[in-house]
Amino acid sequence: MNAIVEAVAFLLGFLSWVMVGVALPNRYWKVSTVDGNVITTSTIYENLWMSCATDSTGVHNCRDFPSLLALSGYIQASRALMIAAIVMGTFGILATLVGMQCSKAGGENYVLKGRIAGMGGVFFLLQGLCTMISVSWYAFNITQEFFDPFYPGTKYEIGEGLYIGWCSATLAICGGSCLVCACKMGTPEKVPYPYQPTRGTVYSGGPPSQSAPSNYGRNAYV
Template identity: 35%
Template sequence: MVSIHMVIGFVGICVCCGIPMWRVTSYIGANIVTGQMVWDGLWMNCVMQSTGQMQCKVQDSIMRLTQDLQAARALTVIAIVIGFIGMLLTFVGGQCSSCLKKESSMAKVLILGGILCIVAGVICLIPVCWSSAYTISDFQSVLTIETQKRELGASIYIGWGASGFLLFGGIILCTSCPPSEDMYPKYPGMYPYQGPMYGPPGSYLPAKTYAPSAVYTGAYVPNKPYPPPTYSPVPGQYL
């Protein structure tokens, strides 16, 4: 069964990749009426005026982005693909699916799906932490102009939450579904037949034969002779 944590984490990664709120700046000019907010994202930049009007521009060239956002583009897309494959495997190996018949195979597929979700969470966590560190260092730098300073946007927090959900869901799935092997036969009292022992290729080892402790000659000779029975005159009695 697909864990609800994985679904929330996968949706969170998609939202984090799509919305243009990796860096947010808000400032007010000389006149209080003229204020604006600037949103920087992976795919577009948006400017919202104080009047409520918003203008967005798609990033035509990836070279205009900073290094952290360039890496975030690739890593978030990779995380989405890996997370989708992990969720698909957990669905295939779930109890409600009839694709697999053996419980051991289902458990192995579920564990593989959980591992892929953990990998997706780690891949998503890398660009989010990198971008947040870059934004904080740029904000604290004295060389940055006051109107160009950026703050952490909503995408950073959504990415942290999505990574946490994917990691938590993948760990739960890997620890709660150990592969069950058929250690015992299906029917009680029935044991599988073990064939003869073979040595190196091309050689056959017959079963061991043991020499008898005494040689049988075909005639039995008692150690102590017994006299023949004698009968009394009375019928049915022995002497």
């Protein structure tokens, strides 16, 4: 496996893991819309854990969701997927660190290290898929409620937390794909045949050289 590809893939995976940690506690997963409202006295924004409101003076108040079972199913699933993404990203970082060629962990068996690095790529792919499903499912419900003319509750728009999640998922999928595609399972190298010069006289432009001595003795001639 190319060491440069490993370094780039590890950097992408690490950045995606950090961005998942930033997106998960971000408060602005969805923000109340001002579409159709002439006067806006307060703004409501929510994430997977709490709901907050701020008024025109800048005073804001947040409250945690009181019950887990009372939440919508997609919020519970998004929570589980985001936590799973952090766990998968942690395994991916550890496996990639062990499997990198520049790392002394794992010994000098580069075939085994390449396989470990490939497993790190699989973990990064799983992290990206969990994050992508979580934020996309959450955004789908926001847009579904926004364009529903009969929805009686507050309508929301997509917040910055979802955009951070999408960027994180894209980086994780790119980093994991680089590790998986560049992983080589240790193919044996072909040893070239040794060069054997043929007997005879080689003319190099100078005076003719004497022929090589024969292996036959004098008694061989009849």
